[in-house]
Structures are given as C-alpha cells and as structure tokens.
Amino acid sequence: MKKRPGQGTTDGIIESKRQRTGYISHKELTRLRKIADGHQEKTVEVTEASFDPWDEHKDIEEATQDPRFSFLEKAKKTTIPSSWKQKPISLAASGKDIPAVKKPEGGYSYNPVFTDYEERLTTEGEKELAAEKKRLAAIELEQKKREAANRSAAEAEAAEARAYMSEWEEDSAWEGFESGAEDVRLNAKRPERKTQAQRNRIKRRNDEERKAKMAAHNKQKEEQAAQIKKLAKALAEKEKARSLTVVEDDSSEGDDMELRRRKLGKISLPERDLELVLPDELQESLRLLKPEGNLLKDRYRNMLVRGKVESRRPISFAKKAKRKATEKWTHKDFMLH
Incomplete structure (x- = not known):
C-alpha cells in the first residue's frame, strides 16, 4: 500500500472548470497588431448634424x-418652448448665479493652512451646535405638548366623573326630602313697566357705548395704517441697503451655503454633505487621502441650486391604472336566414 496517494487518485470531487480570463484569440491579436502599426480596418468620418x-x-x-x-394636411411648424428663453432662477440668497464647479477655498484643501482650517472648523462646529440646540428644543416642545394633552385629558375625565356624580345625586333626591323645603318662599320681583325717563337713560347709554366702540375701532385702524407705513418704510430701506450691498460686492459667483427661503417645487432640497476632515484624519499626501462622498449626488444637488431642474422624490411603488379584462360575446350573435 502506498503511503502517499498518486496524482491519478482523486477524492471523488470534480473541480470546476475556469476559463482563462487573460486569453486573447489569434484574430484579436492580429487586429491589435494592425492598429498598433497604424493600419485600421475602417476609418470613421465625423459628419455634422x-x-x-x-x-x-x-x-x-x-x-x-x-x-x-x-x-x-399641412405639416405643423416646430415651435420653441417659451421656457427655453427664460433664465434659470438661482436659489442662492444673494440671487447670483452659482457656478457648476466652484473653486474651493483654502479650508477645503487636503493639507490646508492652519488658520484657514481652524476658521472653517469653528464655523462648521457652530452650525452643528445650532442644529443640535434646535433639535433638542423641538424634542422639549413636543414633550411639553404631550404632557399638556395628557393633563387636559385627565382633567376632562375628572370633570366628566364629577358631572356624573352630581346627576346621580340630583336623581336620588326628590321633592320635599330636604329639610325646610316647604317653608321656602319665592320673593321674585314682579316685572314693572319702565318709565320714559328710564327708557331715555338706557338709550343715551347705548349711544355712548356705540360711539366709544366706533372711536376705538377708528383708533385701531389709524394705528394699523401707521404701522403699515412704518413697515413699508423699513422694508424700502432694507431693500435699498441690500441693493447697495450687492453693488459693492464685486464677486460674480453665488454661494450655495445660504439659500433663499422659497424653493422650486414642493419638495425641499437635499442637505449638503459635510465636507470636513477632522484634525486626526488630515493627511500630508494626496495619495493617502481616503476618497469620500458621492459625485452623482453632488452634481444633482448642484443642478437643483442652480435652478436647472426641480427637486423630485423617487416613487418606489407607482400607481397603475386598473384594467378589467372582459370577453366579447359579439361572435355569438348570429342570425339564421
């Protein structure tokens, strides 16, 4: 008996056949050699549309x-859509056009200067703190609303229980059960006819109340008109100051960090990714930098803020039209002649 199994001896398991991925056929090799020598089979001529x-x-x-x-029928003329002549509306707060590819600042470098990096790190940190405070305030407000709703529900249940008990006590008592109920006498004052002097006094009082109410209403309208004039003046001054600021700002490119409040469409814009590397993740070489982010998402958001397209939401399960399959019976309608 052999100590070692021979090459012809198998364990009964057949290995799967694998095709050679790096294999090039003789025909393909000949074609590549012709291209390398400058002899192409077909010359592609580029023609204009x-x-x-x-x-x-x-x-x-x-x-x-x-x-x-x-x-x-005459062929209809192809018309240009009117929307093609309209300039896209930029969503920047300044109203300026946002470039397709913006030139990055010093703080966005993989090996930035310390002052630029510190300034950008502080700015982003303040933004995150403000967002966290806003989130905590929303949670606290929701908790207060929930507690107030529970408290009001408990008070309503207690009031309903008290009303039920009072109704039960009233139903259980009958006339003459309480002591001294027979001796109660109703000292109701009989209605008397008003004199002419009393009627005149009531009329004068009603007239004075109506005049006072009208004067208060007129005073309120005057105050509202004065407030409207004041707000219009403040708005005009603010618009003038903003126009002067825009004129003084010589930069022709807008920034997508601060967007205007009104968006295109009903769906809000997607949040911008935080393009910041922590201090312990900074690299001295660009080769050691870990690639992050999504280029497709960045390009899509850039088209949104430039006003090229409206924001859309993917519909996973779209509604389809309901179709009913029926059988036609017209082939059974026949007549005997």
Whole structure:
C-alpha cells in the first residue's frame, strides 16, 4: 500500500472548470497588431448634424405645399418652448448665479493652512451646535405638548366623573326630602313697566357705548395704517441697503451655503454633505487621502441650486391604472336566414 496517494487518485470531487480570463484569440491579436502599426480596418468620418429643428428657412420651404397634394394636411411648424428663453432662477440668497464647479477655498484643501482650517472648523462646529440646540428644543416642545394633552385629558375625565356624580345625586333626591323645603318662599320681583325717563337713560347709554366702540375701532385702524407705513418704510430701506450691498460686492459667483427661503417645487432640497476632515484624519499626501462622498449626488444637488431642474422624490411603488379584462360575446350573435 502506498503511503502517499498518486496524482491519478482523486477524492471523488470534480473541480470546476475556469476559463482563462487573460486569453486573447489569434484574430484579436492580429487586429491589435494592425492598429498598433497604424493600419485600421475602417476609418470613421465625423459628419455634422444635418437636421436643425429650429431652422426657419427649412420651415418656410416645408410650409409651401405642392398644389398636387393640397388634400393632405399641412405639416405643423416646430415651435420653441417659451421656457427655453427664460433664465434659470438661482436659489442662492444673494440671487447670483452659482457656478457648476466652484473653486474651493483654502479650508477645503487636503493639507490646508492652519488658520484657514481652524476658521472653517469653528464655523462648521457652530452650525452643528445650532442644529443640535434646535433639535433638542423641538424634542422639549413636543414633550411639553404631550404632557399638556395628557393633563387636559385627565382633567376632562375628572370633570366628566364629577358631572356624573352630581346627576346621580340630583336623581336620588326628590321633592320635599330636604329639610325646610316647604317653608321656602319665592320673593321674585314682579316685572314693572319702565318709565320714559328710564327708557331715555338706557338709550343715551347705548349711544355712548356705540360711539366709544366706533372711536376705538377708528383708533385701531389709524394705528394699523401707521404701522403699515412704518413697515413699508423699513422694508424700502432694507431693500435699498441690500441693493447697495450687492453693488459693492464685486464677486460674480453665488454661494450655495445660504439659500433663499422659497424653493422650486414642493419638495425641499437635499442637505449638503459635510465636507470636513477632522484634525486626526488630515493627511500630508494626496495619495493617502481616503476618497469620500458621492459625485452623482453632488452634481444633482448642484443642478437643483442652480435652478436647472426641480427637486423630485423617487416613487418606489407607482400607481397603475386598473384594467378589467372582459370577453366579447359579439361572435355569438348570429342570425339564421
């Protein structure tokens, strides 16, 4: 008996066959050699597009119809959409156009200067602190609302229980059960006819109340008009100051850090990714830098803030039209002649 199994001896398991991935056929090798020598099989000629959808002369030529084919319907002229002539609305707070690819500042470098990096780190830290405070305030407000709702529900239940007990006590008592109920005498004052002096006094009082109410209403309207004038003046001054600020600002590019309040469409814009590296993650070489982020998401958000497209929400389960399959019975409708 052999101590070691031979090469022909197997364990009964057949290994899977794997194709050679680096194999190149002789035909492909010949073609690559011809291309390397400069002998290409086919020469691709680049031709300009011959069809222009906005060519006016071509539309005029097509509009002239041959009298032999006057019975045919005339071809309609291709019209340019009116929205193509409108400039896209930038979503920047300053109203300036946001560039497609903005030149990064010093704080965005992989090996930035300490002053630039410290300034940007402080700014982003303050933003995160403000967002965290806002989140905690919203949680606290929601908790207060929940506690107030529970408290009001408990008070309503207690009031309902008290009302039920009072109704039960009233139903259990009957007339003459309480002591001294027979001796109670109603000393109700009989209604008397008013004199003319009393009527005049009541009329004068009503007139004075109506005049006082009218004077208060007029005073309130005057105060509102004065407040409107004051707000209009303040708004005009603010608009003037903003226009002067825009004129003084010589930079032609907008910033997508501060966006205007009104968005395009009903769906809000996606949040911008935090492009910041922590101090312990800074690298001296660009080769050691870990790639992060999503280029597709960044390009899509850039198109949104530039006003090229509106924000959309992906519909996972779209509603489909309900279709009902029926069988036609017309083939069974026959007549005997």
